[in-house]
Amino acid sequence: MDQANARWAFNASKWTPTFEQIMAASSYIQPEEKQRISKYVFQDDAKSSLIGRLMLRKFVHTTTLLEYQNISFGRDGRGKPYLIGTGDITVNFNVSHQGDYVVLGGSEGKNIGIDLMKIEPPANKNIPEFFRIMRRQFSDHEWKTIYSYFKESEQIACFYRMWCLKESYVKNIGLGITVALNEISFNVKSELKVGEITMDTKLYVRNCLKENWFFEETFIDDKHAVAVSYEDDNGQRNPLTYKFLSYDDLVKEAKPLVAPDAEFANNFVQKKVKPQ
Numbered sequence: 454m455d456q457a458n459a460r461w462a463f464n465a466s467k468w469t470p471t472f473e474q475i476m477a478a479s480s481y482i483q484p485e486e487k488q489r490i491s492k493y494v495f496q497d498d499a500k501s502s503l504i505g506r507l508m509l510r511k512f513v514h515t516t517t518l519l520e521y522q523n524i525s526f527g528r529d530g531r532g533k534p535y536l537i538g539t540g541d542i543t544v545n546f547n548v549s550h551q552g553d554y555v556v557l558g559g560s561e562g563k564n565i566g567i568d569l570m571k572i573e574p575p576a577n578k579n580i581p582e583f584f585r586i587m588r589r590q591f592s593d594h595e596w597k598t599i600y601s602y603f604k605e606s607e608q609i610a611c612f613y614r615m616w617c618l619k620e621s622y623v624k625n626i627g628l629g630i631t632v633a634l635n636e637i638s639f640n641v642k643s644e645l646k647v648g649e650i651t652m653d654t655k656l657y658v659r660n661c662l663k664e665n666w667f668f669e670e671t672f673i674d675d676k677h678a679v680a681v682s683y684e685d686d687n688g689q690r691n692p693l694t695y696k697f698l699s700y701d702d703l704v705k706e707a708k709p710l711v712a713p714d715a716e717f718a719n720n721f722v723q724k725k726v727k728p729q
């Protein structure tokens with residue numbers, strides 16, 4: 454296998470797709486993926502989901518050398534995508550799309566979870582009210598960490614960092630999660646910085662340190678936090694930095710699975726863009 458450990462990012466907000474690009478993309482993905490993407494009201498969400506699916510295909514193709522036509526994804530009972538019918542190929546991946554970016558974490562063998570959050574004040578709520586609603590999702594220790602910051606802008610940044618960590622763990626475990634979210638508690642040390650990977654966060658589940666769990670965190674830019682989780686009995690791996698992909702990078706080697714779908718492409722380009 455080649456390049457089985459990957460961290461990729463795509464700035465979806467900077468990509469304005471053409472009808473021709475969507476026509477081509479419609480031939481690279483499975484019918485159920487098209488159906489799901491077509492249901493989004495806003496083009497921003499459809500775009501991010503589409504990019505996520507193209508990323509998954511590129512990742513599987515480049516790491517396993519499987520032909521595009523032989524790459525097929527299913528979803529488990531909770532919705533996590535997996536590669537169908539590949540025998541002993543043990544490649545794992547997860548994507549997240551939120552705010553301006555889509556990210557992918559890929560791993561050879563072990564499960565992986567990734568989560569991305571745009572750091573912005575909650576819509577239609579003040580921050581104390583928002584935190585009150587979220588109270589039960591985080592542990593006392595996590596709230597103490599969030600409130601250790603004086604400014605609300607720093608509190609919200611810390612909140613979303615914790616959120617990413619928690620979701621990266623939940624998305625990794627998938628079906629196996631049996632504990633309440635506030636019993637999954639993170640102890641963060643270093644501050645996050647754009648372009649630097651932080652690896653010293655510790656996970657406690659029901660107050661028990663999970664020594665074999667590792668978290669790679671960074672800021673993709675000054676508004677987006679991201680966390681990747683993996684479990685490894687052999688210890689921590691070298692942290693990976695994010696590679697920023699262009700649309701051409703994503704589809705360079707893509708081959709059609711099905712004929713281009715004009716109905717899908719028309720529906721896609723006519724979707725509304727979210728008001729800023």
Ligand SMILES: CC(C)(COP(=O)(O)OP(=O)(O)OC[C@H]1O[C@@H](n2cnc3c(N)ncnc32)[C@H](O)[C@@H]1OP(=O)(O)O)[C@@H](O)C(=O)NCCC(=O)NCCS
Pocket residue numbers: 501502503505506531532533534547548549550551567568569590616619620623624625627634
């Ligand atoms: C299902 C869930 C994991 C998806 O996460 P999300 O933040 O809404 O969305 P993200 O952008 O991070 O990820 C979406 C992608 O992850 C993948 N995905 C979907 N369900 C998944 C799951 N159960 N586990 C892992 N990955 C999943 C898919 O590729 C999906 O993209 P697609 O549907 O376009 O193909 C999340 O909604 C959830 O149920 N979390 C439970 C825990 C919780 O409530 N946390 C609150 C904050 S602490």
